[in-house]
Amino acid sequence: MSIQQSTQADIKQLTLILPGGVKVGIKEIFDEINIFENVMFPCSSGNIVIRDAIGLASKINFDGSERVLIEITKDVDSDDTNLSPVYNKTFVIYKKTNRAQLTQNSEIYTLHFVAEEFLLSQQKKIRKTYTGTYTDIVRQILREYLLIGDLLGDVANIYETKGIHTITIPNLSPIEAIEFITKRASSNEGVPDFLFWQTRLGYNFMPVSWIMSNSSQYKITFGVKNIGELIEYDMYGARDFKILSQFNSAENIASGVYAGTFIGFDTLTRTIQTTKLNFDDVYKLSSHANSNGMNTKIYNKENTPATEMYDSRITLYPFQLDRANNAYLKENDSESANIIDDSHNYILQRKSIFANLLQKRIRIVMPGNFKLMAGILVDADFPNQFNETDKEKDGDKSLMGKYMILSVRHIIRYDKHETILEVATDSTNYGT
Amino acid sequence: MSDSQDFAGKNGYVWFVGVVEARDDPLKLGRLRIRIIGWHDEDTNKLPTEKLPWAQISVSINAPRIFSLPKEGEWVHGYFLDGNAGQSPLVTGLIPGVVAKTAKTPNGATDVLAALEAQLVVEQQKLDAMLAGQVDASQKQKITQKNADIVILENKLTDAKIIRDRVQAQFDVATSYAKSSIALSLDKQKIIIADLEAQLLAAKYELSQLSTSYSPKQIEAQRKIVTDLKDNILLLQVKLSEKSPYGFQDTRPYSEVNTGPVTPEGVVTDTAGLPSFPRLAIEIIDKTGIDIANANKEHVCDFSMYVRANMAAARIGTGQIAETIRAAIELVLDALAPSPGASSIAAQIRALAQQIKRIADMLSEINDFIDVFTTYVQKINQLIQYILSLPEKLLAMFKDCLSQAYAELAEGLRLIISDFSGAGGESNQFSEITDAVKEAMTASKSLLVNGAKLYAAPAKVLGALTNPTKPLTSAEAKKLITGLFPDSTEHDKTTYTGALV
Numbered sequence: 001m002s003i004q005q006s007t008q009a010d011i012k013q014l015t016l017i018l019p020g021g022v023k024v025g026i027k028e029i030f031d032e033i034n035i036f037e038n039v040m041f042p043c044s045s046g047n048i049v050i051r052d053a054i055g056l057a058s059k060i061n062f063d064g065s066e067r068v069l070i071e072i073t074k075d076v077d078s079d080d081t082n083l084s085p086v087y088n089k090t091f092v093i094y095k096k097t098n099r100a101q102l103t104q105n106s107e108i109y110t111l112h113f114v115a116e117e118f119l120l121s122q123q124k125k126i127r128k129t130y131t132g133t134y135t136d137i138v139r140q141i142l143r144e145y146l147l148i149g150d151l152l153g154d155v156a157n158i159y160e161t162k163g164i165h166t167i168t169i170p171n172l173s174p175i176e177a178i179e180f181i182t183k184r185a186s187s188n189e190g191v192p193d194f195l196f197w198q199t200r201l202g203y204n205f206m207p208v209s210w211i212m213s214n215s216s217q218y219k220i221t222f223g224v225k226n227i228g229e230l231i232e233y234d235m236y237g238a239r240d241f242k243i244l245s246q247f248n249s250a251e252n253i254a255s256g257v258y259a260g261t262f263i264g265f266d267t268l269t270r271t272i273q274t275t276k277l278n279f280d281d282v283y284k285l286s287s288h289a290n291s292n293g294m295n296t297k298i299y300n301k302e303n304t305p306a307t308e309m310y311d312s313r314i315t316l317y318p319f320q321l322d323r324a325n326n327a328y329l330k331e332n333d334s335e336s337a338n339i340i341d342d343s344h345n346y347i348l349q350r351k352s353i354f355a356n357l358l359q360k361r362i363r364i365v366m367p368g369n370f371k372l373m374a375g376i377l378v379d380a381d382f383p384n385q386f387n388e389t390d391k392e393k394d395g396d397k398s399l400m401g402k403y404m405i406l407s408v409r410h411i412i413r414y415d416k417h418e419t420i421l422e423v424a425t426d427s428t429n430y431g432t
Numbered sequence: 433m434s435d436s437q438d439f440a441g442k443n444g445y446v447w448f449v450g451v452v453e454a455r456d457d458p459l460k461l462g463r464l465r466i467r468i469i470g471w472h473d474e475d476t477n478k479l480p481t482e483k484l485p486w487a488q489i490s491v492s493i494n495a496p497r498i499f500s501l502p503k504e505g506e507w508v509h510g511y512f513l514d515g516n517a518g519q520s521p522l523v524t525g526l527i528p529g530v531v532a533k534t535a536k537t538p539n540g541a542t543d544v545l546a547a548l549e550a551q552l553v554v555e556q557q558k559l560d561a562m563l564a565g566q567v568d569a570s571q572k573q574k575i576t577q578k579n580a581d582i583v584i585l586e587n588k589l590t591d592a593k594i595i596r597d598r599v600q601a602q603f604d605v606a607t608s609y610a611k612s613s614i615a616l617s618l619d620k621q622k623i624i625i626a627d628l629e630a631q632l633l634a635a636k637y638e639l640s641q642l643s644t645s646y647s648p649k650q651i652e653a654q655r656k657i658v659t660d661l662k663d664n665i666l667l668l669q670v671k672l673s674e675k676s677p678y679g680f681q682d683t684r685p686y687s688e689v690n691t692g693p694v695t696p697e698g699v700v701t702d703t704a705g706l707p708s709f710p711r712l713a714i715e716i717i718d719k720t721g722i723d724i725a726n727a728n729k730e731h732v733c734d735f736s737m738y739v740r741a742n743m744a745a746a747r748i749g750t751g752q753i754a755e756t757i758r759a760a761i762e763l764v765l766d767a768l769a770p771s772p773g774a775s776s777i778a779a780q781i782r783a784l785a786q787q788i789k790r791i792a793d794m795l796s797e798i799n800d801f802i803d804v805f806t807t808y809v810q811k812i813n814q815l816i817q818y819i820l821s822l823p824e825k826l827l828a829m830f831k832d833c834l835s836q837a838y839a840e841l842a843e844g845l846r847l848i849i850s851d852f853s854g855a856g857g858e859s860n861q862f863s864e865i866t867d868a869v870k871e872a873m874t875a876s877k878s879l880l881v882n883g884a885k886l887y888a889a890p891a892k893v894l895g896a897l898t899n900p901t902k903p904l905t906s907a908e909a910k911k912l913i914t915g916l917f918p919d920s921t922e923h924d925k926t927t928y929t930g931a932l933v
Contacts, residue, residue: 127470127471127472127473127478127479128472128473128478128479128483129479129483129484129485166485167519168471168472168483168484168485168518168519170471170516170517170518170519171470171471171518180517217616217620218616265440267488267513267522268459268461268488314439315438315439316438316439316440316441317438317439317440317514318440318513318514318519318520328459329459332458332459332460333457333458333459336459336486341519343514347438348438351438
């Protein structure tokens, strides 16, 4: 089948792999495939709605031992996988729901699938100590427990973290352990904004600030579709969008986006350190997608700006920063002195960084496109709803700019392939 | 409480139970390495003791300066300062229980020695291999791995270049409108290629560093490791052969000395089936908190009072003995030397031959008193010798008590010998007695024996006083005592030091 429209896809394979290697094609009986990617969730997942008129459900005892092989392409006429990547992954089926009779001879049910590593992870626990950079530790856990490595495949991007750490994983599954580390990891600039997630290319361990600092990979437009043009252009033309949230100052205050305080205490060196940080202190540490940060000139009833209200969020946590300066520790226990947990960094800042990121979120409906993955940067010019003559001419300045894709949902039917994006940004092109 | 997870104390009291595995805290703060049940892998190969996080301890406010750490194998409980993160355990208490397995304390130094010797074997083998121009297995594995990395990178690079060429071809034929879009792909592909080329270059450089032979610098470094290990082993062996100056058996090097009290090697500390608590007070306190607390005490008043009370009793006893002896000797003098001359006395003795038996019996009784006093002095001196053998600080603590004790002894001695000692030494009167006794020997052999004992009594007492256990000249004794008690003269009631010389 040749793809004529951007909303079409060619399902090359949709096959159940049963124990013993028996393969059962379900390409002819599926109703809908949903594939999910989310930067806040470590593994890809999805489901397949089956409209079963061949009695498959009564012949196969779905019990979690089945896999499903999904191979979908957008363009069968071209071998150029860079322009039209093939989605080709195998998942494990872990749940079957919504089984219902449709007619006398047919029934419908949903098979839920997830990346194999997710279930493997649930079957293991880590209770040991690692020393090294968080990046090294993540690589080690991926390799040792989930059989994933740079040379083993399924690793997309793993970025370096700052500092050497010793950490004892407190009885967590491998994926939980990586998420535990992710929450503590800081970039070389000291920004604690790492995320761990899976895309069709593999697993990613990256800081948001690095994603934001890059140029956008795709331009999403909202104009009239150019019928007859190349499919590639049409594929970045949005069908619809919905603003999920644009700002929430109450949540920002509670999350310490504008200002906050970290109180650290170390029982070993008997040190107490109070650190006050405001939006600018955190914001200036890293690059951002757009030219302007959010407006922080929000004055309260006392006429004090939100950025000076450091009691908005107070965190209290053990911290070890002063150990490196303690002569007694350095002389007698250099390990305790040198390997520190920079809780002063991640406890206060991480929550405010993500609260800032998630406050402006938009859902965009796109023609099905496997190049759109969670964690990449896109540029979007949202239309001005009030310009009746030319919506594209004067875009909505409050929305236009670069966004990071938070999550992706591919919806694939026989005749339709749509990609639903949820995007967010930490900044705006609109001057404050 | 939206912030409860990031506010210590509000994020839940996450408690634990664990087993102590080590207490050799280099910071001497009593930190423990504990294997927390459920949180830390029970397999010591996966999570070795030295990889367990240090747990600080909290101490009862009832005795904040005196504490005894739990020993290895004890069960403790506590909580995490950082809640669910579980990185900062704090031990709050010890849980006594029934001991599962009888255990003796290990010899720390022996264990360390064995570990060092095992390490030496490994390092020596590595050095031998290096000297022989061989590469060890891990190095070989690294080289193989690196070669594999390079092959993979080269393949990836080839693929990337093919894709780039395809995109380039599309770019060349594309319409101007499409060119901008394809250019993006082309740029990205070029970046990928550049990145792969950089990775390849780095991998090849790393491979070149993974040499199949070792540089002289690497060999020298390995040789130093082996030499240091040998030195450490030798030092430890010497340390093991040393005897503790305090009479205890802890022969470990200082670096291995625990902060907590340590039970001597081989002592049964836990008996299967019996409660683990309370434990025997048989621990070595050297370099522990208890040791420090003891060192900081200026005076042990209760002990001082004990010494003073005993000295007072001894003084009374010594006085009675001395008075009795003096009375007895005066009685002898009265009996033997009325006047006018020695010949007359001898004649009288002969005349009083029938009384000799009575006198001899009397002398025997006097000598018994002297023997009692001598024994008493010997015991006092044993105490003095013991005190002198104590560490310097402890000795200083007893100094005041000891000088008083010595003064009391000297007083007792003076009571005995004052009537017989003068500026000229031995008195004439005493010589006459001696002569008389000598004459008396012809009358009674028993009189001679007892009389000779009487004559030797003062010297015997002095000997016991100065050196009951080993030969010491009187000059040495004087030097020893005056050196140790320079200010003891304020307690002196006699010129006993002159008598010692």
